[in-house]
Amino acid sequence: MKTLNKIYPSEVIQSADRYAMDHLGIPSEILMENAGIACSDMAASMSAVGDDVAVLAGTGSNGGDGFVVARHLARMGRRVSVFLAGYESRLSDAASANYSILTKLHIPCVKTEDLSDPELADSVGRASLVVDALLGTGAKGAPRGEVLRAVRSSRKARQILAIDGPSGVDLSDGTVLGEAIKADVTVTMIAGKIGHFVSPGRLYSGDLVIAHIGVDGDVIVRDDEGLSMDLIDRLWVEERYPSTHLDAHKGSRGGVLIVAGSLRYPGAAALASMGALRGGAGLCVLAAPEIVRPYISSIPEVIFEPMNSSDELSVILDRWRERCSVAVVGPGLDRNGLSEEIFSCFWEYGGYKTVVDGDGLFFLASRKDRRENLLITPHEGEAARLLDCTPSDVAYRRLSVVTELGKKYGLCLLKGYGTLISDGRRRSVISSGNQALSIPGSGDVLSGLVGAMWARGLSSMEAGAIASWIHGVSGENLSEKSVDGLRASEIADEIPSVMGEVL
Incomplete structure (x- = not known):
């Protein structure tokens, strides 16, 4: 796990993504693949061969990461089912490409709107692991519609891995406007976000793991407006702790x-x-x-x-x-x-x-x-x-x-x-x-x-x-x-x- 000293609001990390694509020339498909591989490795460590894994996916880039996770977990012997909370027509180009690969590999992909609430909850509840790929870094406001139904379906999940952040948590400030997924582990890309560490979001994030997307975060993160926060951890304290000299006395x-x-x-x-x-x-x-x-x-x-x-x-x-x-x-x-x-x-x-x-x-x-x-x-x-x-x-x-x-x-x-x-x-x-x-x-x-x-x-x-x-x-x-x-x-x-x- 990467040592943290700075944590960032969503907009800084979104800018880092754009910098990687626009200035370094890394295609979005590669960034998505790298993120998905990192998350699938963690998901594999939380499950066993033959286990049922449910991937709850939205229509944004976060859902695309989830599709990559599903593909790699299937390759590693997990029985994966994808539950899409939204319409295929709204998928981004990179996410749509990865969704198409899943259908060609005959990995089960179900639209949440085609299931009743009990059917959706039962399908998700049978899984040994649920992957939350519903809402991404920049999501604002309370989950609603099919995303809200998917969030509710995870209430009895045995364990949950969130991609980037638990759906329903505002990663810029840690607020939770409505219902949210409570993750056991969160794999987040590039750097920690403020909402991972500030309550109430902190209560939903579980253990945090920082993953790269093919390039070091220090290269692509720009915080020119000073929007980051210091994370007071052991390293921060060690660098500033007041030393006591050999000639110290009670007055000093x-x-x-x-x-x-x-x-x-x-x-x-x-x-x-x-x-x-x-x-x-x-x-x-x-x-x-x-x-x-x-x-x-x-x-x-x-x-x-x-x-x-x-x-x-x-x-x-x-x-x-x-x-x-x-x-x-x-x-x-x-x-x-x-x-x-x-x-x-x-x-x-x-x-x-x-x-x-x-x-x-x-x-x-x-x-x-x-x-x-x-x-x-x-x-x-x-x-x-x-x-x-x-x-x-x-x-x-x-x-x-x-x-x-x-x-x-x-x-x-x-x-x-x-x-x-x-x-x-x-x-x-x-x-x-x-x-x-x-x-x-x-x-x-x-x-x-x-x-x-x-x-x-x-x-x-x-x-x-x-x-x-x-x-x-x-x-x-x-x-x-x-x-x-x-x-x-x-x-x-x-x-x-x-x-x-x-x-």
């Missing part, structure tokens, strides 16, 4: 001031502190109500500053301003009158690079000014409040939401499966993370970890991206035993091991 590691905790949520302050210390901060100061003190008794490295009023916070902010360049405000702060007073005091004080998380985001919603040294870390519910919409709205259009929040506030890290980060212009997606992170306190750990990375000298974008990736890998490592029953403190304790692998 940076300091983090955490304003967090309350009578209702005392543990959040402790977890954010653990995230900062496990992330390598040389100094961690916790400003919290006195009631929180017992909860950090097991973390003696934390300097505790009792904070029971905004006046006390002002003194604390003055005291640590020279030694703590980054402040994390909000984890477990609660939403009462004192909490609002404390947040307002902090906001008016300024002077710190600031990570706003948890209840801090509740109070941030009433602030309209954008700040350059601000990084917010909302989950989908918190993002919805900041944009005055519903969590389901956020879940549906995550990429546009993180971009909008970045423009509005400075830098946004939108948590979730396929965490996103954007300053309103640049956009990145985190490759790591799974359901093991969906536990109480996980976000508190992340906020402290982001603060530590920022205090260690990284830019805000680098700090948020690297911290999120490390956090995600920590969850993945722990989930090797189980995705259930984990504690946020275990995620924090796993962080040094992940950082050690990066060095």
